Each structure stands twice: as structure tokens, then as C-alpha cells.
Amino acid sequence: MTAERPSWIHPGFRLVEDEACFGWSDLVSLPVPAGGIVLADRTSLTVAALAAAQRADAGLLLRRHAGPGEDWVPAPGFTVTLESSGTTRTPKRITHDFNILRNRIRAPHDAGARWLLTYEPAAFAGLQVILTAAAAGALLVAAAPGGGIAGLARTARQHAVTHVSGTPSFWRAFLTAGGDLPSLRSITLGGEAADQALLDRLRRGFPAARIRHIYASTEAGALFAVTDGQAGFPAAWLVDGREGTALRIRGGVLEVRGPRAMVAASTEVRTGDGWLNTGDLVEVTGERVLFAGRLDGLVNVGGVKVSPERVEQRLLAVPGVADAAVMPVASPITGFLLTATVVPDAGVDEAALRDALRGACADLVPAARPRAIRFADSLPLSVAGKKSRKGPS
Amino acid sequence: MTDSMFALIAEELGRIAADKGEVLPELRADSVFLDGGLPIDSLDLATLLVVLEQRTGRDPFRAGLRHFTTVGELAALYAVPA
Numbered sequence: 001m002t003a004e005r006p007s008w009i010h011p012g013f014r015l016v017e018d019e020a021c022f023g024w025s026d027l028v029s030l031p032v033p034a035g036g037i038v039l040a041d042r043t044s045l046t047v048a049a050l051a052a053a054q055r056a057d058a059g060l061l062l063r064r065h066a067g068p069g070e071d072w073v074p075a076p077g078f079t080v081t082l083e084s085s086g087t088t089r090t091p092k093r094i095t096h097d098f099n100i101l102r103n104r105i106r107a108p109h110d111a112g113a114r115w116l117l118t119y120e121p122a123a124f125a126g127l128q129v130i131l132t133a134a135a136a137g138a139l140l141v142a143a144a145p146g147g148g149i150a151g152l153a154r155t156a157r158q159h160a161v162t163h164v165s166g167t168p169s170f171w172r173a174f175l176t177a178g179g180d181l182p183s184l185r186s187i188t189l190g191g192e193a194a195d196q197a198l199l200d201r202l203r204r205g206f207p208a209a210r211i212r213h214i215y216a217s218t219e220a221g222a223l224f225a226v227t228d229g230q231a232g233f234p235a236a237w238l239v240d241g242r243e244g245t246a247l248r249i250r251g252g253v254l255e256v257r258g259p260r261a262m263v264a265a266s267t268e269v270r271t272g273d274g275w276l277n278t279g280d281l282v283e284v285t286g287e288r289v290l291f292a293g294r295l296d297g298l299v300n301v302g303g304v305k306v307s308p309e310r311v312e313q314r315l316l317a318v319p320g321v322a323d324a325a326v327m328p329v330a331s332p333i334t335g336f337l338l339t340a341t342v343v344p345d346a347g348v349d350e351a352a353l354r355d356a357l358r359g360a361c362a363d364l365v366p367a368a369r370p371r372a373i374r375f376a377d378s379l380p381l382s383v384a385g386k387k388s389r390k391g392p393s
Numbered sequence: 394m395t396d397s398m399f400a401l402i403a404e405e406l407g408r409i410a411a412d413k414g415e416v417l418p419e420l421r422a423d424s425v426f427l428d429g430g431l432p433i434d435s436l437d438l439a440t441l442l443v444v445l446e447q448r449t450g451r452d453p454f455r456a457g458l459r460h461f462t463t464v465g466e467l468a469a470l471y472a473v474p475a
Binding site: 301302329331332333334337339358366367371372374 | 412434435436438439440442443444447454457458459
């Protein structure tokens with residue numbers, strides 16, 4: 001006896017994981033742990049657990065790490081609780097109404113789409129990709145865990161994927177992974193600010209692809225998508241709002257208001273009149289609003305508050321730079337100091353690149369310049385696929 | 394050990410000064426970093442400490458600020474494993 005297929009899974013949906021192919025009849029027969037707590041390290045198990053929780057009309061906790069925290073008690077009704085990616089601290093848990101998650105997915109039937117999963121299945125962005133592929137009746141390809149960028153690139157080639165969603169850090173590494181990359185139809189960037197140099201590289205590398213970057217805030221989730229291939233978003237949206245969300249800038253920080261922002265569980269970030277402080281620093285340049293790092297990411301270098309992300313964007317725009325990370329390090333002299341790790345493109349002269357990097361920061365105040373620049377073959381990424389931003393502590 | 398540390402400090406401080414278009418005078422063990430005799434400021438000194446940690450793998454300041462004003466005093470901090 002096979003349980004009825006949930007309405008959010010199109011009959012054409014297929015999942016490829018570890019060279020095995022799963023359809024609904026395979027997924028529904030997977031054993032799902034009782035009690036609503038699932039270590040969601042496999043995409044197949046994640047889909048099976050979602051369907052089982054929906055049948056039981058019960059809450060589901062998708063865990064990203066084993067360990068303490070099994071004392072969780074689900075609220076009544078079908079909800080999905082996800083964990084933040086923190087590996088050292090106790091992960092933060094956020095409960096989502098499954099129907100709200102589903103209704104945000106706009107995925108017309110597209111049986112020819114072949115999605116690559118670059119996120120952990122139990123990450124918010126990973127679940128969005130899973131739900132999108134399921135609703136479209138597409139093929140979803142999950143690479144073996146632990147394979148890193150090389151594994152993802154190999155899997156992408158092997159299955160000739162057409163749709164990929166990943167962080168800007170993932171995309172920069174993916175572009176340098178070597179070999180022929182598949183001809184993509186759809187490219188999504190999220191989780192970090194997308195810089196213009198990367199958007200231009202993607203446009204050149206994948207001329208046929210639809211490219212969009214998603215703006216999301218930690219508290220409110222995905223708020224709007226930008227599809228014009230330009231970094232940031234149009235300044236006109238500060239007047240008109242976007243996708244039902246009103247936007248404004250207060251003290252250099254982006255604030256949002258609207259039904260999506262209302263989902264925020266935390267009240268401490270509210271400003272009192274319904275606006276939500278996103279903590280994202282922005283600057284208006286001409287007709288564009290550009291992201292300039294996190295308010296809580298500012299570091300004090302000898303009494304000057306500087307934004308590592310903003311300096312990083314300068315470095316990313318230098319020709320010959322495949323990726324770059326600007327990180328604060330503690331200093332007994334100035335409190336903090338910015339250092340940079342740069343991944344050069346293949347065949348680039350490092351001495352010339354060093355000069356160009358210095359030139360790109362020459363007009364910044366001395367405290368904001370990266371004082372020590374190192375070259376590396378790759379950058380370490382967090383499990384969420386972002387650059388590890390250690391707080392200045 | 395202190396001699397090789399002294400040489401490393403002279404090399405890296407020379408590089409930092411050169412990046413600013415300055416020429417470092419000959420360093421002595423009793424050269425004071427920030428008394429105006431050397432063409433460097435506190436950011437340059439902070440940079441030197443980061444670079445020395447990258448080059449030696451040692452950070453004598455991990456447990457907090459340790460006193461030094463001269464090149465010789467700084468070299469001595471690295472000579473003794475912290």
C-alpha cells in the first residue's frame with residue numbers, strides 16, 4: 001500500500017542521490033524515524049520525512065547536526081522547524097508553516113529542468129530548492145556530502161544540470177572549478193550580497209541563463225528577487241516597494257515592512273512602527289541601492305569603523321580575482337586590522353595583481369585598507385556555503 | 394633566534410615602508426617603533442605584527458598586550474615561545 005502522493009510533489013519529480021534515482025514510490029517507502037525529529041543529512045530522507053509529517057499532521061524538526069537537543073516537542077499541526085547553521089553555538093530553531101513555505105514557491109511544470117542542490121537539504125535555501133524541483137516535476141540532483149565544490153562541479157557536469165541556486169561564494173568557486181561547465185538555463189544567487197563582477201562573469205559564462213539574485217533578511221526570509229543583472233536593487237523600489245514589501249533606509253541601514261516581513265518572530269529588531277531593521281548596510285549610488293556589509297560586521301580599526309564586506313567588494317571587482325575574503329584580525333595595537341585572502345584566476349601574475357589590489361583600495365582611509373594580502377587556491381566556506389565571517393571578538 | 398627575528402622584522406618593516414613610498418633607515422635593536430624616528434604609524438605596526446604571525450606561526454600577543462617599544466624588545470617576544 002502506497003500513501004497518496006502529496007500535492008506539492010509533481011508526479012514527474014525524480015531525485016538522484018548517490019547514483020540512485022528516487023521517484024515518489026521509492027521515497028514513500030523510506031523508513032522515517034518516529035517522533036518528528038529527523039537528522040536531515042540526506043535529501044531523500046528529508047522529502048520522505050516532510051511527506052510523513054504532513055500525513056500525520058504533526059510538526060517536523062529537520063536537524064542539521066547530531067547532538068543534544070532531542071528534547072524538542074512539536075506544536076500541533078504540520079509545521080517544519082529548521083535549524084540555523086551554527087556549528088559551535090546551539091543552533092537557532094525557526095518554525096515555518098508549511099503552506100506558507102509552499103505558497104512562496106513559483107514553479108510551473110518544467111519536466112526538462114535538472115536542479116543541482118548546492119545547499120544542505122535542511123537549510124532554508126536547500127528546502128526551497130527541494131520544494132521548487134518537486135513542484136515543477138523536475139529532476140533534483142544531490143551531490144554526495146563532503147565532496148565540496150569539486151564534487152558539486154563533477155555532479156553538475158555528469159547530470160548536465162540546467163538550474164542551480166547557490167551563494168555568491170559558491171558561484172565564484174564553481175566558476176573556477178575547471179572543466180566544461182554545463183549550459184545553465186537558470187542561475188540564482190542568495191545568502192550573501194552579489195557583486196557586479198560576479199554577475200558579469202556569470203552573464204559571460206552562461207549567456208542563455210536567467211540570472212537573479214535574492215534579497216533575504218535573517219528574520220523575514222526571502223523578500224525580493226533582482227533580475228536585471230545589476231548588483232543591488234533599483235533605488236525606485238525605495239518609493240514603490242517590491243513584491244509587496246516596502247523598503248526604506250534609516251541611518252544607512254535597510255528597513256523593510258510588509259506581510260513577508262511580518263513573519264519575523266523576533267520583536268527586538270522592530271522599530272515600533274512595523275518596520276523591520278534588517279541590519280544590512282546600504283548606499284544609494286545613482287539609480288541603485290548597493291549593499292555595503294552588515295551593521296554588526298563593522299569592525300573598529302584604530303578608532304575607525306570599517307566594513308570588511310565593502311572592502312571585499314572592491315577586491316572582487318579587480319580583474320584577475322576569482323574570489324576574495326576580507327577578514328578582521330585582532331591587533332594589540334589598533335584593536336582590529338583588515339586582512340585579505342585572494343584567490344587569483346589561473347595564470348595571473350601575482351606581483352601585478354598585488355599592485356592592482358592595493359590600487360583598488362588606495363582611496364579608502366588607511367584603516368579600511370586590507371593591510372596584509374595573501375593568495376590562496378580556495379577560500380574556506382561555512383556549511384551554509386558562505387564565507388566564514390568570524391565576529392570581531 | 395633573536396638575530397633571525399630581528400632580520401625578519403627589518404625585512405617586513407622595510408616592505409611596509411616601501412609600500413607607502415618611504416625608505417626605512419637602518420634599524421637598530423634600540424630603534425623605537427613609534428617615536429617618530431621611523432616612517433611608520435600604528436596601523437603599520439599592527440600590520441607588522443599580523444605579517445610576523447603569518448611568517449612565524451607565533452603570536453606572542455594572544456594572551457594580551459605585552460610591552461615593547463623597540464625593535465629589540467619585539468624580537469625578544471618572538472624568541473621565547475609564548
